[in-house]
Amino acid sequence: MTALQAISSAYYPSTPRRPAHSERIGRTLDDCLSQAPARRFDVKEFIFAEGDPANHVYRIESGAVSLFRLLYDGRRQILGFAYPGDYIGLGARGEHIMNAQAIKPARIRAMPLASLHRIAAKDPILCFTLYQSIAEELAAARDLMVTTGHRSAVERVAAFLITLARRSDPGGEPARLVDLLMTRADIADFLGLTIETISRTLTKLKAGGLIDLPQSARVILLDMVELQRLAEGAESL
Amino acid sequence: MTALQAISSAYYPSTPRRPAHSERIGRTLDDCLSQAPARRFDVKEFIFAEGDPANHVYRIESGAVSLFRLLYDGRRQILGFAYPGDYIGLGARGEHIMNAQAIKPARIRAMPLASLHRIAAKDPILCFTLYQSIAEELAAARDLMVTTGHRSAVERVAAFLITLARRSDPGGEPARLVDLLMTRADIADFLGLTIETISRTLTKLKAGGLIDLPQSARVILLDMVELQRLAEGAESL
DNA sequence: CGGAGGGTTGACATAACTCAAACCGAGTGG
DNA sequence: CCACTCGGTTTGAGTTATGTCAACCCTCCG
Numbered sequence: 001m002t003a004l005q006a007i008s009s010a011y012y013p014s015t016p017r018r019p020a021h022s023e024r025i026g027r028t029l030d031d032c033l034s035q036a037p038a039r040r041f042d043v044k045e046f047i048f049a050e051g052d053p054a055n056h057v058y059r060i061e062s063g064a065v066s067l068f069r070l071l072y073d074g075r076r077q078i079l080g081f082a083y084p085g086d087y088i089g090l091g092a093r094g095e096h097i098m099n100a101q102a103i104k105p106a107r108i109r110a111m112p113l114a115s116l117h118r119i120a121a122k123d124p125i126l127c128f129t130l131y132q133s134i135a136e137e138l139a140a141a142r143d144l145m146v147t148t149g150h151r152s153a154v155e156r157v158a159a160f161l162i163t164l165a166r167r168s169d170p171g172g173e174p175a176r177l178v179d180l181l182m183t184r185a186d187i188a189d190f191l192g193l194t195i196e197t198i199s200r201t202l203t204k205l206k207a208g209g210l211i212d213l214p215q216s217a218r219v220i221l222l223d224m225v226e227l228q229r230l231a232e233g234a235e236s237l
Numbered sequence: 238m239t240a241l242q243a244i245s246s247a248y249y250p251s252t253p254r255r256p257a258h259s260e261r262i263g264r265t266l267d268d269c270l271s272q273a274p275a276r277r278f279d280v281k282e283f284i285f286a287e288g289d290p291a292n293h294v295y296r297i298e299s300g301a302v303s304l305f306r307l308l309y310d311g312r313r314q315i316l317g318f319a320y321p322g323d324y325i326g327l328g329a330r331g332e333h334i335m336n337a338q339a340i341k342p343a344r345i346r347a348m349p350l351a352s353l354h355r356i357a358a359k360d361p362i363l364c365f366t367l368y369q370s371i372a373e374e375l376a377a378a379r380d381l382m383v384t385t386g387h388r389s390a391v392e393r394v395a396a397f398l399i400t401l402a403r404r405s406d407p408g409g410e411p412a413r414l415v416d417l418l419m420t421r422a423d424i425a426d427f428l429g430l431t432i433e434t435i436s437r438t439l440t441k442l443k444a445g446g447l448i449d450l451p452q453s454a455r456v457i458l459l460d461m462v463e464l465q466r467l468a469e470g471a472e473s474l
Numbered sequence: 475c476g477g478a479g480g481g482t483t484g485a486c487a488t489a490a491c492t493c494a495a496a497c498c499g500a501g502t503g504g
Numbered sequence: 505c506c507a508c509t510c511g512g513t514t515t516g517a518g519t520t521a522t523g524t525c526a527a528c529c530c531t532c533c534g
Contacts, residue, residue, distance in 0.1 A: 069383050073470045077383045091372040098379070120368075124361045128354075131368035134375060135328035141378040142335070146306050146314045149385050149429030153490070184513065192386030197490060199514055216498085216513060233310045390522070421481065431523060436482055453481060453530090 033059050038107045047088070047100040047108060054092035056110040060084050063106025064181040068189065069098050078190040079141075081182060083167070089113075091134055103182050148192050151233070156191040157201045159231035161211070165221055178219045270296050275344045284325070284337040284345060291329035293347040297321050300343025301418040305426065306335050315427035316378075318419060320404070326350075328371055340419050385429050388470070393428040394438045396468035398448065402458055415456045 038061050041047060047058055047065060060082050067088065068078040079098060082088045088100055092113075120127040147159045165174035180187070184195040191198070202219075205211045210227055212220040221227060275298050278284060284295055284302060297319050304325065305315040316335060319325045325337055329350075357364040384396045402411035417424070421432040428435070439456075442448045447464055449457040458464060 069379070071383070071470060075387055075470065077386050079379050079382060091375050093369060093372065097376055117365075120365055121361050124358050124364050127361050127364040127368060128357055131357075131364060131371055132330060134368060134371045135330065138328050138371060138375045138378060139334055141375060141382065142306070142316050145316060145378065145382055145385065146308070148382065149314050150312055150426070183511090189387070194491060195513080196492085196515085200490095203514075233308060233312065420479095432481080433483085433524085434522060437522095440482075 033109045033111045036109045036111055038109045041102040041106045041108060043102055043105055045102050047102065047106075048096045049099045050096060052096045054089060054094060054096045055113055057090050057113055057116055058088050058100075059109050059111075060086050060088070061107040061109060063102055063104040063108075065100050065106060065108075066103045066182060066186055067098050067100050076189045077192075078186055080144075081186075081190075083181075090130075091137065103186060153191075153193055153197050153201045154204070154230055155233055156193065157187075157198065157205065158210075158227045160187065160191060161219060161221060162224070162227055162231055164219075165224075174221070174224065176221050178221065180217045180219060270346045270348045273346045273348055275346045278339040278343045278345060280339055280342055282339050284339065284343075285333045286336045287333060289333045291326060291331060291333045292350055294327050294350055294353055295325050295337075296346050296348075297323050297325070298344040298346060300339055300345075301341040302337050302343060302345075303340045303419060303423055304335050304337050313426045314429075315423055317381075318423075318427075320418075327367075328374065340423060390428075390430055390434050390438045391441070391467055392470055393430065394424075394435065394442065395447075395464045397424065397428060398456060398458060399461070399464055399468055401456075402461075411458070411461065413458050415458065417454045417456060 041063070048054070048056075050069065062084050064084075065082040065086075065088060066078050067080045067082060068076050070076055081103070082100070089096065120130055147156060151159075161178060162174065164178045164180070165176070168175035168178070182190075184198045187193075187198050188195045193201075202211070202213060205227075206213050210221075210223045210230075212222055214220065278300070285291070285293075287306065299321050302319040302323075302325060303315050304317045304319060305313050307313055318340070319337070326333065357367055384393060388396075398415060399411065401415045401417070402413070405412035405415070419427075421435045424430075424435050425432045430438075439448070439450060442464075443450050447458075447460045447467075449459055451457065
């Protein structure tokens, strides 16, 4: 997974990658972005917030970012995670409709949206590519909806882990070792569960021998096949 | 809500409308579509299915359509509903990634995707508009995720009803009278609940005097303010 | 009249939430 | 080096909303 598949990035259960397009955008944006200075963000620092004027597109150089919406009563829905190479802030128009907050210390470059739009307005190909990329993000968002709606805690967590593993090397083998850059609270707010349920589910998976948890933020996937089965709704555990 | 905000159409809790763009696309597509013959679809008939080659964009002339994904084990996640004026099949590339099925007898026009792409490739403005429209759909999909993840049955149903009411006259007053074109099962699969819970929740809302249910497919919103409060997570009922 | 497809209602089971306590590892300061 | 704190995590006990299963109702339609 590369460029522009940012916003709900952590989530691609079933959508095939299409590197060609992203690459092309990547390059175009890269040209502009490479000149921009990288800014550092501390953990919990906001890159942008809901309601902020959407002036820039950002690319994560290092670290990690969560994207979320807040509800009236303080509940939080995380819509995705963005990692190095991902772009965020792209779909927005006028105002940002979500918050972007660093979950690990991050280096991030910004490019004015106006420039991008100026280029895009003259370049149908870039523009069309932009369109298709957003379409892919849309597909990803829908994948998440499918994972989130209607499914048990084990299914959600298993699917989450598998997606993280896949993310590490799109197209290639899923990684065995997954570092969770986010807290249990982040995972909970992403999957629509509570931190306790996340924790319990992980220990249950560990007890079942499907994963190992050498540290709380480090997961080793021991039985991908079974995890996959669980993610797809198979019984048991 | 008009053109192109189709796919997850039923859902715009907080995204503002931007008719200008949709209108512009609407017109461009309309030019092509008006020449196309309208085909009739019976209830439960598929317009397209997951995996079908994505050759056309469709506009609903009359009736209603549900858009959904199927899981391995038969569970179904409805991703949205499309109504007259809505376009479906737009984001797809290569293959359709979901199913579109009539939930009411429908008249639907099709336009070859190739034509649209041909036009778009030469017309940066149309293209940019396409991009922005998809971006809005993305926003809508995220709104749904927010509504679906983490929330109680009452909250979801209340939000659902309000959205249906708003849909009737975007920008204007929400309708008091809402006809449910979909079955309880459809609503359940949309909101990630069961038909029994939908039914119970509706009767609870009726008992509370917030809505009336003269027929099972007809809802009258009696207390929009309170419904809104519920949708936003207020206690009680 | 009878059957089928939806919808409602009830009794019961259970997965997930809530509240609460304890744990752990990483910093920090004495 | 140890004691302390703090944020995050784990675990337990008890509650509850929602799912499950089953019966029944209603309406439409042949």
